[in-house]
Amino acid sequence: MRTIRYLAGVVVAVIIEFTSFASIAEQKVIILGDDGYAPFSFIKNNQPQGIYVNILKEVFKKLEGYDVSFQMLPWKRSLNEIKRGTGFAVFPPYHFPKERPYMAPYSEPILLEQVIAICHNKVLKNERKKWPEDYYGLKIGTNDGFLSPGPDFFSAAEQGRLSLIEATNTRSGLRMLLARRTDCYVNAEMSIRWGLLRLRQAGLYDPGLDQLRFGAVIDAEWGYIGYTNTDNGAFPFKDDFIKKVNKIIRAMKADGSINQIIEDFFEY
Known part of the structure; x- marks a missing residue:
């Protein structure tokens, strides 16, 4: 025992x-x-x-x-x-x-991400390839804390050459663009495409009516x-x-x- x-x-x-x-x-x-x-x-x-x-x-x-x-x-x-x-x-x-x-x-x-601007068709009626100079005078949305628009962009915003409007996330940034609170929105291209697909599925985005298209390619960044x-x-x-x-x-x-x-x- x-x-x-x-x-x-x-x-x-x-x-x-x-x-x-x-x-x-x-x-x-x-x-x-x-x-x-x-x-x-x-x-x-x-x-x-x-x-x-x-x-x-x-x-x-x-x-x-x-x-x-x-x-x-x-x-x-x-x-x-x-x-x-x-x-x-x-x-x-x-x-x-x-x-x-x-x-x-x-x-x-x-992962390599391409950063790009998406804008209303009318905004890109005139060619805007140079970032950020060609976008002076516009209201540009991007996500809060997202630095990829670059130091020249943020400097231009501080000087009042353009208006910076920050969103909490991609969905809210795109919603502001669709509501015409902004002229353009800057983010990773894949993130924008995904966000628009989800908004379209929810009935909140109609490509035929909203007429958005991509503008300047700003950068390509690794995550x-x-x-x-x-x-x-x-x-x-x-x-x-x-x-x-x-x-x-x-x-x-x-x-x-x-x-x-x-x-x-x-x-x-």
């Missing part, structure tokens, strides 16, 4: 030790995401959705030693968390080291995971995490996994 009790005690001790080891080995990590940047990252039915979400889910499946979850927030709030050092990382910022000195390093680039550099050592696992994640992203780009995830997303 003593032998049985002893063995039972050993088994319990081993289970406790194994559970303790597993909890130590699996570092819990929260990654912040933009909740209003469809089709790249957004919330639907209280769940993270989007192309970047699907890519990063696959990345984190392959990541050993970490239990990663998403917290989707408005973009500006996510950036504030990174700036304060209370947020570990955020997706999908573009690479703006001067404008966001609190964010470094950036991950391996994940990344951006990490805080103001945490004062609060995330001691950061270097190891970044190294492992970058290796996985590189492998997924090389073997075509990321392109396949994008194709699967639009088929779905």
